[in-house]
Amino acid sequence: MNFDSGLPIYMQIVEIIKARIVTGTLERGEKLPSVRDMATELKVNPNTIQRSYGELEREHIVFTQRGMGTFVTEDESVLKSLKATMAREKMISFMVDMEQLGYTRDELPGILEEMIVEGK
Amino acid sequence: MDNIVEIRGLTKRYDRKEALKNIDLSIEKGKVVGILGPNGSGKTTLIKLLMGLLHPNKGEIKIDGESPGIHTKSVISYLPDRNALYGWMTVKDAIQMFQDFYQDFDLGKSEELLKFMKLDKDMKISNMSKGMKEKLNLAMVLSRRAKVYILDEPIAGVDPVARDQILDAIIDNYKEDSAMIITTHLVRDMENIFDQVVFLGDGEIILSGEAENLREEKNMQIDDLYKEIFG
Numbered sequence: 001m002n003f004d005s006g007l008p009i010y011m012q013i014v015e016i017i018k019a020r021i022v023t024g025t026l027e028r029g030e031k032l033p034s035v036r037d038m039a040t041e042l043k044v045n046p047n048t049i050q051r052s053y054g055e056l057e058r059e060h061i062v063f064t065q066r067g068m069g070t071f072v073t074e075d076e077s078v079l080k081s082l083k084a085t086m087a088r089e090k091m092i093s094f095m096v097d098m099e100q101l102g103y104t105r106d107e108l109p110g111i112l113e114e115m116i117v118e119g120k
Numbered sequence: 121m122d123n124i125v126e127i128r129g130l131t132k133r134y135d136r137k138e139a140l141k142n143i144d145l146s147i148e149k150g151k152v153v154g155i156l157g158p159n160g161s162g163k164t165t166l167i168k169l170l171m172g173l174l175h176p177n178k179g180e181i182k183i184d185g186e187s188p189g190i191h192t193k194s195v196i197s198y199l200p201d202r203n204a205l206y207g208w209m210t211v212k213d214a215i216q217m218f219q220d221f222y223q224d225f226d227l228g229k230s231e232e233l234l235k236f237m238k239l240d241k242d243m244k245i246s247n248m249s250k251g252m253k254e255k256l257n258l259a260m261v262l263s264r265r266a267k268v269y270i271l272d273e274p275i276a277g278v279d280p281v282a283r284d285q286i287l288d289a290i291i292d293n294y295k296e297d298s299a300m301i302i303t304t305h306l307v308r309d310m311e312n313i314f315d316q317v318v319f320l321g322d323g324e325i326i327l328s329g330e331a332e333n334l335r336e337e338k339n340m341q342i343d344d345l346y347k348e349i350f351g
Binding site (some may be wrong): 010 | 150151152158203261284287291292294312313314315330331333338339340341
């Protein structure tokens with residue numbers, strides 16, 4: 001895997017794991033792959049994965065049980081707010097992109113409405 | 121301090137040309153260090169000094185607390201930048217040679233690695249492609265339970281499939297109680313496995329640090345930084 005942005009790799013992996021949790025690839029309470037397996041999958045140094053897991057733990061998105069591994073939190077409210085945060089980030093980046101294309105914010109609801117109708 | 125390698129004020133001259141100038145470098149156990157630089161930057165000279173194949177004009181090297189010599193050779197597992205095995209050998213012969221030479225050679229580990237690399241034990245080295253030779257050499261080197269692994273250009277000139285297998289083997293064989301020193305100019309392919317990187321140019325350390333800190337500080341990946349420094 002190539003990590004292209006200017007962000008440290010551990011932060012990019014944090015985002016990958018968050019996306020897996022929000023999309024349900026990793027379920028509530030599910031065990032994350034071991035640090036080693038994740039390192040092999042993403043082809044990065046195990047220390048980097050360790051740091052990503054540490055960061056997710058600091059954000060209370062995962063928890064570690066000694067000798068058992070790292071698990072996705074069972075706390076529904078944490079998962080809800082994670083989903084909301086990710087949705088918000090996507091919306092902001094969408095709005096920024098549209099503004100760069102020359103649309104004003106006021107025009108966005110109309111465009112979205114049209115798209116939704118078309119998609120049906 | 122858990123530094124397995126300590127280099128202080130290291131200088132090496134060939135005639136009047138300084139191949140390495142006043143190099144300082146500390147490497148902790150459990151770290152993977154990338155030595156990055158174009159050809160002629162001093163990477164190979166540094167490795168030869170670590171291996172005790174050359175002697176410094178100034179400065180010192182300590183590996184596992186000792187200067188390069190009999191002890192340090194026994195704790196370093198070294199992958200040279202070219203095939204170090206004889207063409208008449210089969211994979212079996214290579215295993216036998218490593219077993220005879222190195223007390224820390226782990227036969228079980230070598231079987232596992234050869235299987236992973238999909239190398240047939242009866243195959244003759246002279247019949248192998250460059251990628252296969254590289255995989256075999258690496259499998260032998262990683263089968264030793266060493267304190268320091270030195271890999272000189274491990275993926276240079278190999279096909280993409282072999283390159284991925286080599287990277288996987290390196291990641292899978294990462295050990296918390298040993299260090300890995302890897303030289304490369306193929307930064308894009310390898311940067312994700314480094315904890316620490318050292319940019320070597322014209323025999324000097326131009327920049328060094330934790331890879332993740334450098335990404336954050338410079339707001340770019342190590343490969344982009346490499347291109348900025350040497351491009």
